[in-house]
Amino acid sequence: MQSKGVEILLVEDNANDAELTLRALKQRNLANQVHVCRDGAEAMDFFSAGASPVPKVVLLDLKLPKVDGLEVLRRLKGDVRTKAIPVVVLTSSREEPDIERAYELGANSYIVKPVDFEAFARAVSDVGLYWLLLNHPPQ
């Protein structure tokens, strides 16, 4: 079931969170084609490289250095080449304005990261399974 190229793009500035996320994905054997971007600018570069393969899902943190998550989301969904890519907001913020804004900009899902590790791992792996295995993106 493993395919070539990047299947998950993880945009996460916090190294610990990134490590925990990768661990959770690894437990479900979903971590092989994960690419991690450390900030919003890096994420935008990833897409502007052009030749890069299209990921099956983007896991996007909101609070990011340089270009923040909502801006990244706005640009992805505003671009015809990338707007079909599912974007799952994965953030610590459960503030209502963030949630509303994310959905307005076209987020496909909004997950609040639980503090509890088990709950966090479950959430991440569920998201990975759903978007990689269950969801059927346009070819």
Place this chain on the structure above:
Amino acid sequence: MNWSIERKLPLFVTILLVAVAIAQLTIGYGKVRQASRTLVDKRLPLATHVLADLFQIPTQRARLTALAKDPAIAAFLRTRDPADRARALAALQRITVDTSSNASLELRDFGGKLLLRTGKFTVADSVYVSPRSDSATYGPFMRQDTTLFIAVTMAVGAGPAERGGGIVQQVARVQMNARTPKALTGLAGGDIVLLVGNAAGDPWTDFGTIVPAPPKSVLTSATPVRYEQGGEMKRAAAAAVPGTPWMVVAQMPSRLIAVPARDYLRSMAPIAVLIVIAGALLAWWGSRRLTKPLVHITGAAEAITLGDLGQRVSVQRDDELGRLARSFNLMAEQVSRSQHDLEAQVAQRTQALEGTNAELESFSYSVSHDLRAPLRAIHGFARILLEDHQAKLDPEAQRLLGVIDQNTRRMGQLIDDLLAFSRLSRKELASARVDMTEMANVVADELRRAEPERNGQLEVKIGTLLPAQGDRAVLRQVFSNLLQNAMKFTRAQPNARIEVGSRPDGKETVYFVKDNGAGFDPRYTDKLFGVFQRLHSNEEFEGTGVGLAIVKRIVQRHGGRVWAEGKVNEGATFYFTLPGGN
């Protein structure tokens, strides 16, 4: 009708003027009338006396006296000699020819027997008057058709006792013509009519014609008398003519007495009307002048009340109204300035508050995001340590990692609750009618389903609750927190019983959630609703101590109150009030 001062004042002044004018005219009229009557009462007797005096020196008397002294007549009466008779007759005839008024002239003896006569008088043929000793005496007025006569008699000789004397008697026609009454009226003054006649009654004359005799009351009264004659009220005074059986009466119509008074009214009334009109106009003008600034000030005050703080009045006067206007402008200025200051202050405060609010929001955002990330790392890596390296850890190390695990979870819960509490303060509340019965039932069912193992040991009784007015979502939180608490604190109770009810209290409704659980020490009631305040240890009953604080915040934001009653091991009752939903 609008009874403004502007109308009331002139009306009042006009009424006052009219009253004064009426009083003035009435009193004046009475006084003038009184004065003219007094004057008439003086003039009437005066006129009668003048006339009476005139009658005392009539020419007849003098003429008769002269006749009595005529030697031929005296001789005839003495001697009764036929020779003397011719001469006596000649003397008589001479006098008769002399006077046109003479009707007849007679000589009689003292017994009244006719001796000699010239002319003819047909009324009676006798002595009409008993002569007194030596002066001529008048008899009463006598009437024949439209002619009046009077008799004058005088004794000649020593007297009836003596032989050879007699009486000279003249019957004279009273000269009457139309001018005489006028002349007499002129004599007596303006409007007085003079009458003469017999004291005993008819005939009476005004010297123009024969007139009816005045009534007895006039003839017998010493003072002027009022009476009616010929359908007209008259006032008259009478006086006797001395030495005769006659009386003189001066009379005038009563209406003439009122003439001066009426003249007074006629001349004064238009003046009074003019004064009233002038006064009313003056009062109206003055009142307008007085009330105009007041109207301005009132209008300005009303405008200011309605929010137009720029209103000022311009009244250029130095009196009290001018001062009032200036004070008013000053006051309006101050109100306007303090209003302006207040608005500026409010704007400033609002800005400051908005700033604080924004800071608070960014603070809680930071707490939400930045505090949870490290916590998640601590928890996550502690778990990884336990999972991946369990074999290398002795039991004590594993226990210590368990403590870290527990506390990070708890801190995560605390952060979540704190954020929920903070969010609640900033959230804008909706206002709708809320069916509290349904809401309580839904919440209770959810909570019961979460603890299916207590099915036989827990009774939740929810009565019919009065509806409330408020934000459905946050009110649900109130029931959720209170019922959660009730279930938590009755967990040790084999016959747990939870009751939810309500009752109206004025405009509010009081709701309560009652349980028979662990209860609390009433001494610490005031700590129940504080943030992070707990009366039980975490080992006894889990929780962060935010639930009741959230309840209190929600209820307070709806304008209600919360309080609680309870005793240790005897259960607790939590009350909250909300505005009525009707």
